[in-house]
Amino acid sequence: xxxxxxxxxxxxxxxxxxxxxxxxxxxxxxxxxxxxxxxxxxxxxxxxxxxxxxxxxxxxxxxxxxxxxxxxxxxxxxxxxxxxxxxxxxxxxxxxxxxxxxxxxxxxxxxxxxxxxxxxxxxxxxxxxxxxxxxxxxxxxxxxxxxxxxxxxxxxxxxxxxxxxxxxxxxxxxxxxxxxxxxxxxxxxxxxxxxxxxxxxxxxxxxxxxxxxxxxxxxxxxxxxxxxxxxxxxxxxxxxxxxxxxxxxxxxxxxxxxxxxxxxxxxxxxxxxxxxxxxxxxxxxxxxxxxxxxxxxxxxxxxxxxxxxxxxxxxxxxxxxxxxxxxxxxxxxxxxxxxxxxxxxxxxxxxxxxxxxxxxxxxxxxxxxxxxxxxxxxxxxxxxxxxxxxxxxxxxxxxxxxxxxxxxxxxxxxxxxxxxxxxxxxxxxxxxxxxxxxxxxxxxxxxxxxxxxxxxxxxxxxxxxxxxxxxxxxxxxxxxxxxxxxxxxxxxx
Amino acid sequence: xxxxxxxxxxxxxxxxxxxxxxxxxxxxxxxxxxxxxxxxxxxxxxxxxxxxxxxxxxxxxxxxxxxxxxxxxxxxxxxxxxxxxxxxxxxxxxxxxxxxxxxxxxxxxxxxxxxxxxxxxxxxxxxxxxxxxxxxxxxxxxxxxxxxxxxxxxxx
Numbered sequence: 001x002x003x004x005x006x007x008x009x010x011x012x013x014x015x016x017x018x019x020x021x022x023x024x025x026x027x028x029x030x031x032x033x034x035x036x037x038x039x040x041x042x043x044x045x046x047x048x049x050x051x052x053x054x055x056x057x058x059x060x061x062x063x064x065x066x067x068x069x070x071x072x073x074x075x076x077x078x079x080x081x082x083x084x085x086x087x088x089x090x091x092x093x094x095x096x097x098x099x100x101x102x103x104x105x106x107x108x109x110x111x112x113x114x115x116x117x118x119x120x121x122x123x124x125x126x127x128x129x130x131x132x133x134x135x136x137x138x139x140x141x142x143x144x145x146x147x148x149x150x151x152x153x154x155x156x157x158x159x160x161x162x163x164x165x166x167x168x169x170x171x172x173x174x175x176x177x178x179x180x181x182x183x184x185x186x187x188x189x190x191x192x193x194x195x196x197x198x199x200x201x202x203x204x205x206x207x208x209x210x211x212x213x214x215x216x217x218x219x220x221x222x223x224x225x226x227x228x229x230x231x232x233x234x235x236x237x238x239x240x241x242x243x244x245x246x247x248x249x250x251x252x253x254x255x256x257x258x259x260x261x262x263x264x265x266x267x268x269x270x271x272x273x274x275x276x277x278x279x280x281x282x283x284x285x286x287x288x289x290x291x292x293x294x295x296x297x298x299x300x301x302x303x304x305x306x307x308x309x310x311x312x313x314x315x316x317x318x319x320x321x322x323x324x325x326x327x328x329x330x331x332x333x334x335x336x337x338x339x340x341x342x343x344x345x346x347x348x349x350x351x352x353x354x355x356x357x358x359x360x361x362x363x364x365x366x367x368x369x370x371x372x373x374x375x376x377x378x379x380x381x382x383x384x385x386x387x388x389x390x391x392x393x394x395x396x397x398x399x400x401x402x403x404x405x406x407x408x409x410x411x412x413x414x415x416x417x418x419x420x421x422x423x424x425x426x427x428x429x430x431x432x433x434x435x436x437x438x439x440x441x442x443x444x445x446x447x448x449x450x451x452x453x454x455x456x457x458x459x460x461x462x463x464x465x466x467x468x469x470x471x472x473x474x475x476x477x478x479x480x481x482x483x484x485x486x487x488x489x490x491x492x493x
Numbered sequence: 494x495x496x497x498x499x500x501x502x503x504x505x506x507x508x509x510x511x512x513x514x515x516x517x518x519x520x521x522x523x524x525x526x527x528x529x530x531x532x533x534x535x536x537x538x539x540x541x542x543x544x545x546x547x548x549x550x551x552x553x554x555x556x557x558x559x560x561x562x563x564x565x566x567x568x569x570x571x572x573x574x575x576x577x578x579x580x581x582x583x584x585x586x587x588x589x590x591x592x593x594x595x596x597x598x599x600x601x602x603x604x605x606x607x608x609x610x611x612x613x614x615x616x617x618x619x620x621x622x623x624x625x626x627x628x629x630x631x632x633x634x635x636x637x638x639x640x641x642x643x644x645x646x647x648x649x
Contacts, residue, residue, distance in 0.1 A: 010575050011576070011578045011579045012546075012579070013542050013579040013582050016538075016541060016545055017538075017542060017582060020532055020538055021531075053578070055570075055571065055574045056571070057568075082577075103578055103581050104524070104578075104581035106531075107528070
């Protein structure tokens with residue numbers, strides 16, 4: 001990994017001395033003559049550490065420090081002051097400088113301080129990532145894989161995580177494509193580097209290009225500063241390109257070039273930048289079908305489909321249903337300090353349901369039941385899935401081998417799901433989930449009203465964890481939950 | 494390091510550990526030695542640093558004189574600060590001290606006091622230049638400070 005250091009100094013001797021002192025094959029050094037020049041350089045290409053004189057023309061060191069921290073809070077900036085200038089050193093530290101060195105600069109002192117700044121930066125970064133991992137979602141033991149197919153999938157992910165090849169994950173919505181992408185990242189040697197996920201469908205094409213590749217200052221109206229794209233932000237780590245099947249043919253060509261060349265060109269830029277990113281693409285449609293229909297470039301498909309992973313819908317791996325449900329229930333009950341279980345009929349109901357929304361739908365159903373129930377045992381009445389649950393669907397004509405290099409015909413599943421959704425909508429049953437969510441939302445609203453908006457107390461009274469309460473409110477976008485007060489007296493986060 | 498000779502020899506302090514050169518010499522041998530030994534390739538780097546300083550010197554002196562002439566106190570402070578920073582690297586304490594005075598004059602906007610320092614500044618700068626050129630490992634002295642830059646020239 002290359003660290004970038006900006007040296008901001010207005011005398012040529014110190015410029016050269018600092019440059020030589022900090023030179024290292026793993027470092028890229030840029031020299032600027034004053035603060036204004038440094039800020040422009042930083043906006044062109046962010047730095048990991050800035051070493052700046054405190055007294056310079058145009059923009060002084062303290063002002064530069066302030067401007068840099070506005071852009072990147074906590075960026076390590078080392079200020080250079082005169083020997084014996086205690087007030088300048090104090091001012092530097094009070095203004096948030098990482099450290100200071102005095103002139104004439106002792107080479108070893110400067111080297112040590114910069115090394116410490118880079119190490120701290122790296123440690124902070126790794127700490128953030130490990131904290132995420134420790135949150136438990138991506139630890140190898142925390143993944144629920146009860147069915148043979150899911151266990152095979154986990155084994156496959158473990159094997160491919162070690163490689164740097166591009167991965168294509170296909171599967172219906174809610175089957176856990178992002179989770180698998182994260183596992184590929186967290187189980188690889190890229191853990192500690194960024195995992196960046198971008199939903200390609202969420203952006204207009206012009207915005208998507210800037211989002212992925214970044215842009216230079218003034219590249220378009222509103223581009224008031226240069227900005228890194230997702231490829232650069234994921235440097236050394238993994239980039240998930242979700243909904244990859246929905247990008248236009250023009251953008252497919254641009255993406256192909258980036259993957260082939262291993263470098264990105266920012267919008268409005270002229271110099272390509274090398275990238276070191278593992279790309280994981282995901283889609284809920286069949287890319288193979290799109291290639292056959294001429295809607296997706298075959299060369300890009302092959303470039304993405306180096307390691308294919310096909311995720312089965314939940315209805316085709318029913319052994320996972322109860323294990324997942326109990327996992328969700330245990331987590332949500334633990335948040336409330338409770339112990340909750342499913343009764344036998346509720347478990348049967350879960351097994352009977354066809355789960356068109358897959359794991360996401362199951363998680364929502366459990367969350368809703370936790371909010372609705374007043375007891376510690378979840379019953380069919382809490383789940384209320386009976387109107388949605390039909391007979392078990394027929395088994396698939398051919399099992400889809402998840403470790404087979406041939407992509408499975410996921411389009412058929414999606415079509416089936418769409419048909420079923422349409423049929424449910426026609427029968428009026430599709431609104432049941434929303435109805436149940438609304439009922440749970442109303443219960444939360446009543447609890448909030450009773451506690452005068454105190455969410456912690458409302459969660460306690462409902463017998464649910466605050467995290468469950470917040471998740472539910474977030475999922476519903478607060479639409480079903482009329483919060484009685486904006487401010488929350490006595491709220492404890 | 495080769496021992497310097499002639500006038501330049503008198504300008505080089507040999508008061509090694511304390512580096513106190515004021516009144517004794519123009520640049521500090523101890524400071525320069527430490528600079529030389531602090532990095533691989535120290536000899537050539539030192540030559541390069543000397544070249545950069547010597548090349549920059551006339552421009553800085555001229556900028557200081559112009560700032561005084563224009564009564565531009567902030568610029569005087571900046572120019573003096575920059576020259577001071579370069580001089581300090583070679584332990585040129587007297588030059589450092591004179592620049593420090595000018596810097597303070599600029600900061601205090603007391604330009605009336607500046608003219609009196611210009612002459613000593615010019616004399617001390619010339620001595621520092623000569624002393625440094627004498628110290629260069631290849632002894633490429635030039636009469637008027639226009640030292641041949643061996644490697645690179647950098648914009649200031």
